Amino acid sequence: MSEKQGLTVIVKTITRTILAIIFLYGFYIILHGHLSPGGGFGGGVVLALGFLSVLLAYGRPPVQKWLNIPVLHSVESSGPLLYVALGLLGIGAGGAFLLNTLGKGRLFDLWSSGFILPLNVVIGIKVGLSLFLAVWALTEWDPEKGDDI
Amino acid sequence: MIIYLLCFALFLIGLYGLITKRDLIKIILASGIMGYAANLMIVLFGYRRSGVYPILEKGKETAVMVDPLPQALVLTSIVIELGTTAMLVALTIKLFNKYKTFDISKIRRLRG
Numbered sequence: 001m002s003e004k005q006g007l008t009v010i011v012k013t014i015t016r017t018i019l020a021i022i023f024l025y026g027f028y029i030i031l032h033g034h035l036s037p038g039g040g041f042g043g044g045v046v047l048a049l050g051f052l053s054v055l056l057a058y059g060r061p062p063v064q065k066w067l068n069i070p071v072l073h074s075v076e077s078s079g080p081l082l083y084v085a086l087g088l089l090g091i092g093a094g095g096a097f098l099l100n101t102l103g104k105g106r107l108f109d110l111w112s113s114g115f116i117l118p119l120n121v122v123i124g125i126k127v128g129l130s131l132f133l134a135v136w137a138l139t140e141w142d143p144e145k146g147d148d149i
Numbered sequence: 150m151i152i153y154l155l156c157f158a159l160f161l162i163g164l165y166g167l168i169t170k171r172d173l174i175k176i177i178l179a180s181g182i183m184g185y186a187a188n189l190m191i192v193l194f195g196y197r198r199s200g201v202y203p204i205l206e207k208g209k210e211t212a213v214m215v216d217p218l219p220q221a222l223v224l225t226s227i228v229i230e231l232g233t234t235a236m237l238v239a240l241t242i243k244l245f246n247k248y249k250t251f252d253i254s255k256i257r258r259l260r261g
Binding site: 036037041079108131137138141 | 150202206207222224228231235239242246
């Protein structure tokens with residue numbers, strides 16, 4: 001990877017180092033959304049900011065090599081479908097949409113909220129990927145090359 | 150009462166920027182300020198003096214809580230604002246692509 005693209009080597013090294021911590025924090029917020037402040041949306045934003053830090057530090061072509069953007073598009077688009085499927089499980093069990101068919105567990109445990117935890121995970125993936133892909137689409141245009149979108 | 154008036158003043162600052170500025174980036178920022186003022190006002194509607202955050206925790210006494218409903222509403226509002234901003238930025242990129250300027254007084258050839 002050429003040194004011209006992206007920011008300086010200091011920024012690149014620090015981004016490489018803290019990227020795992022950013023993702024860990026995002027997943028922590030998503031998984032503990034029913035216990036503490038946060039949830040699918042907040043954790044998804046943290047995940048998107050992790051991707052965006054790589055995009056800012058390294059530039060577009062290395063990120064294109066690192067990530068499979070069409071697959072990310074597919075995963076992001078299938079998020080609402082997964083949400084609807086989880087909701088239809090409630091109807092399949094003979095109740096209302098989004099009826100809780102899982103056990104409730106003990107209070108203040110990680111597994112204490114039934115459906116809220118899987119729904120938070122779905123929302124987190126959807127929000128994180130869609131925020132990142134929105135900025136990815138906005139950076140598609142190159143001011144050097146001009147008028148060919 | 151004064152905090153609501155201050156929110157309205159912040160909203161008017163955004164409106165002033167939206168109307169008077171010529172740079173498209175500044176217009177987008179001004180629309181963001183208007184949205185923030187509206188969000189702040191809605192959150193302040195649910196505020197109660199000396200209230201705690203509305204989350205049940207282990208070993209926490211029940212006390213006067215702030216209203217969580219405006220906060221949930223504002224979360225949705227923030228997402229919609231984000232979508233609006235992204236669309237404005239995309240349109241601005243298109244305009245810059247065509248006219249090579251952010252100055253709205255120089256964007257004239259809108260017909261054809």
